[in-house]
Amino acid sequence: xxxxxxxxxREQREQARISMRQLAQAAGVSNPYLSxxxxxxxxxxxxxxQQIAKGLRISAEALYVQAGILEDRQADSGVxxxxxxxxxxxxxxxxxxxxxxxxxxxxxxxxxExxxxxxxxxExxDGAQPSAAAxxxxxxxxxxxxxxxxxxxxxxxxxDISGHNSASR
Numbered sequence: 001x002x003x004x005x006x007x008x009x010r011e012q013r014e015q016a017r018i019s020m021r022q023l024a025q026a027a028g029v030s031n032p033y034l035s036x037x038x039x040x041x042x043x044x045x046x047x048x049x050q051q052i053a054k055g056l057r058i059s060a061e062a063l064y065v066q067a068g069i070l071e072d073r074q075a076d077s078g079v080x081x082x083x084x085x086x087x088x089x090x091x092x093x094x095x096x097x098x099x100x101x102x103x104x105x106x107x108x109x110x111x112x113e114x115x116x117x118x119x120x121x122x123e124x125x126d127g128a129q130p131s132a133a134a135x136x137x138x139x140x141x142x143x144x145x146x147x148x149x150x151x152x153x154x155x156x157x158x159x160d161i162s163g164h165n166s167a168s169r
Contacts (some may be wrong), residue, residue: 005049006038008066013038026055043067046099050091054060059084060091061098070102 013023024034037052044052046069053060061084064070074136079101083094099117 006040009052011040012058016056023055027051049097060095091131
């Protein structure tokens with residue numbers, strides 16, 4: 001079974017012609033720990049991946065994708081590119097913003113799926129119609145008063161709400 005993140009780090013390290021000891025030192029981790037990551041015995045955190053990316057002089061996003069922290073997306077909306085190109089943000093800040101952005105995208109996709117499922121379920125229902133009262137409230141002008149009953153005119157003796165006609169007193 002292929003250890004994708006460890007193999008990927010090893011491949012990148014070998015392509016850059018950096019020894020394991022040099023990369024471990026640049027990343028601020030021990031040589032044995034880096035060896036364990038490369039062999040798939042340890043799963044590195046996002047912070048360690050960021051430090052390894054710096055040591056390899058590659059994009060931290062590439063390591064996050066390999067580690068399964070970020071999804072590999074074919075179409076870039078421009079947000080990722082803009083964040084990654086922002087010179088005033090640290091690599092960690094970029095990574096956190098990308099994670100937040102991706103979580104919002106996943107949340108919105110899930111909400112859209114739920115709405116589509118609810119709409120499909122409503123269409124598949126046995127044709128139940130809303131009550132006349134519910135329909136009139138839902139479709140009425142929001143500026144109108146929707147309270148039940150008729151409004152009483154206090155100046156009109158016929159509208160005496162006590163049930164007594166004030167004219168007959």
